[in-house]
Amino acid sequence: MHRALRRPGPLDVLWRIGLTALLVCGIGLLPWLSRTDPALTVLKARAVDGEPTPEALQAVRDELGLGDGPLPPLGRWLGGLLHGDAGRSWVSGTEVLPSVVDALGVSLLLMAAALAVAVVTAAGVCARTLWLGPRRRLDGRGAGGSGAAVLAALPEFLVAATLATVVGVRLGWLPALGWYGPQWMVLPAVALGLPAGAVLGRLLDDLLPGAFAEPWTLTATAYGVSPGSIARQALRRCVPALVPNLGLFAVGLTGGAVAVEKLFDIPGLGRTTLDAALAQDLPVLQAGTLVLLAFAAAAGVLARLAARCLIGPALRDGELRSLSGSGKPRPRALPLVYGTLLLGVIGLGLLRDPYTVDPAARLQPPSAALPFGADALGRDVLARVGHGALGTLSWAVAISAAALAVGLVLGFLPRVAGPLVELANAVPPVVAGLLVTGVAGRGPLTPALAVAAVAWAPLATHTAALLQQERATTLMAATRALGAGEWYLLRRRLLPAVLRPVTRHAMLRLPGIALALAALGFLGLGAQPPSPEWGLLIAENHAYAERAPWGVLAPAAVLALLGALAVTAAGGVRWPGRRMTRPQAKVR
Secondary structure: OOHHHOOOOHHHHHHHHHHHHHHHHHHHOHHHHOOOOHHHHHHHHHOOOOOOOHHHHHHHHHHHOOOOOOHHHHHHHHHHHHOOOOOEOOOOOOEHHHHHHHHHHHHHHHHHHHHHHHHHHHHHHHHHHHHHHHHOOOOOOOOOOOHHHHHHHOOHHHHHHHHHHHHHHHOOOOOOOOOOOHHHHHHHHHHHHHHHHHHHHHHHHHHHHHHHOOHHHHHHHHOOOOHHHHHHHHHHHHHHHHHHHHHHHHHHHHHOOHHHHHHOOOOOHHHHHHHHHHOOOHHHHHHHHHHHHHHHHHHHHHHHHHHHHHHHHHHHHOOEOOOOOEOOOOOOHHHHHHHHHHHHHHHHHHOOOOOOOOHHHOOOOOOOOOOOOEOOOOOEHHHHHHHHHHHHHHHHHHHHHHHHHHHHHHHOOHHHHHHHHHHHHOOOHHHHHHHHHHHHOOOOOHHHHHHHHHOHHHHHHHHHHHHHHHOOEHHHHHHHHOOOOHHHHHHHHHHHHHHHHHHHHHHHHHHHHHHHHHHHHHOOOOOOOOOOOHHHHHHHHHOOOOOOOHHHHHHHHHHHHHHHHHHHHHOOOOOOOOOOEOOOOOOO
């Protein structure tokens, strides 16, 4: 059997079981890993005017079982899980598991609808490439433009707020708040599905030219096979490399839709875990995280089975050609334009004072003196956008670079890193932020720590999927038959094959990382006022979006500009020593 389809051995199974047990025990020890005092939080939640005397705090600790040390309560918690009992809420006193399961059901329905929107969006992004490819009219690169970059970089919470305000409130076409039937699902599904579909569409659009350049398409065209059939086969050829990321999107849309669920008042799993983390109701946070891990494990298994069904025989027999390295670098004019605009906005903002409060300028629209207008306190929005970029973009770039390095290394070690990737994929950045908040409390480093802990997982997943196909190519088999060693194959074949698409993927993820940092700030888990951090900036101006939309649109436009810059710059990434695949000649 080909090594790409080799089944996990006993050591792999033991490694997965050990990691899972370690993570479950870590979740069970959250009350003792937390640097805050849960008893104080619970006492305040139960009685706002209650005096936190030592006697009262000790009584709460005794009631919650926090005075016996970590091991006895951990044993009781694990024993309860075996019997379907996740404990009781520290705040409300109700059983945790029924409410968490109900919240999961709501999130799964929302996830299914959002995935449907994402698939339609991805199809729209790739439509031009699918039309031109079978007709031999591609110039060796995808036809998708930077419009997808703008969609991918739009903050989900901003799209949700805009849809709720315009479509739900002003036009009254669809309900904007609550969860009472299918109609209430439309707006949040669109808000979640548009950015996810744009990212998936860009990744697929990056692979399609390589599929259309393979010899079978030329033969099929010569025999008169319809362009639609060729496009469908090209899709089937490219989809397996994206199936793991599709599973990751499903997990992210289930547990990471916190801001959207909060804005639309949806009782989903993300909002449940957010409320539990902020209230230090750790049993609910434990159960929510555990349920999300189980769902992520199931999604990972289904993704692997789907990939095997789609291209299993070709992987086994080594009959694939490399999709990597095909195409021409993208033009470099657009990245220069977008980069100049972005640097110009940040530079102008840095020359202004972001903290000066001018009551006379409160909610003033954009003008020559205030190009981006003023916020509710009369502060210069341009200045706050510029100064907020220092923190948001610097952290986003640093996290993206680290995620690329870690993702490449772990992607080349699938037997060791596979379980780590699955566990990291199970925790979207927002959920990781909730866990970090539960342990370390709120702070300016909370978003960075949370996003960095999981940002490498999609890149490692993409690297492993590409390697699986690359090792099954005829070129690899021929090179190995000529006596090439593993080091030569790694340096001259495998690394050049995966480095370019994974680097482009990392650049596509850069706006997403900035959005994750902004989302955590928007939820109040990161920097606190008067910091000009972008997520906090959007959160502060969201309440005035109808009267002064510029306060929200300005940082959102800069995020979209960052996305356009990342996508267009990613198109020019290439491996210096890698010879590009020459496009096939046109068939008359």
